[in-house]
Amino acid sequence: GHLYVLAGLNPPCRAGDSGTDVTAETRNLLDAWGTRPAVLRDRYWTVLAYNDAARAVFDYDGPGHNCLITYFTNPRYLAMKQVWAHGAPAVVAAYRADSATCPGDPGFDAVVTELAKRSPEFAALWARHDVGAAAQAINALHHPHAGELHxxxxxxxxxxxxxxxxxxxxxxxxxxxxxxxxxxxxLRLAPPA
Known part of the structure; x- marks a missing residue:
């Protein structure tokens, strides 16, 4: 990779996908995050595993959710219009930066194609071609029982x-x-009434 950069070229996409298996060490890390959400995702931002707090906050019912699609389609995010609108361009720019590491990768293309059909806001932001490195960010959503979460x-x-x-x-x-x-x-630990 270093030689490609020195030559002014993009390094080839990292070969090999480690798959969807989750190591015991990673599972322990997610669970150790306690009452705070923690998620393991793949290169396409598809959720592979999460802790109980993430299940409750994001309403996950199994693996396979895509974080980008969720951000643009989940009512919990969309309910906070101003925060969502402020963060959406950075989310799309970060996804474009991640996808740029593997140009032409059909996995990235499938997510973009599906989401562009479902969200005109995403399609407009994707068409801007903004690129931004993933960084620490602020994420906010409205939970039906807990209210606004930041x-x-x-x-x-x-x-x-x-x-x-x-x-x-x-x-x-x-x-x-x-x-x-x-x-x-x-609430989740309380015995049923």
Whole structure:
């Protein structure tokens, strides 16, 4: 990769996909994040695994959700119009940057094609061709039982599986999110009425 960069060329796409299996160590990391959401996703931003807090916050009912599609179609995100509209261009720019590492990859193309059909807002932003590196970001959504939740998100690449990324959602200070997550956690643990 370094030689390609020195020559002013794009390095070839990393060969090999580590698949959808989740190591015990990664599973432990997700679970250790406790009452805060944690998600493992692949290079296409498709969810491979998550902890119980992510299940409750994002309404996941199994693997296979795509984080980009969810951001543009889930009513929990769309309910917070101003925050969503502010973050959407950066989300699309980060996805374009990730897809640029593997030009012509049919997995990226499939996500873009599907989402462009479902979301005119995405299609318009994708047409802008903005590119931005994934960075720490603010993520917000409206939960039907916990209200508005605001998170600082950090994405970590697994060293031994560079096509898998752990996304950690930390409650944003002074937003009431930490308390709301605690209430949501207690609700989920309460015995049925």
């Amino acid at each position: 998170f600082d998100t950090t994405t970590l690449t697994l060293a031994d599986r560079p096509d898998q990324h752990v996304v950690l959602y930390n409650p944003r200070p002074d937003t009431g999110t930490a308390d709301a997550l605690d209430r949501l956690h207690r």
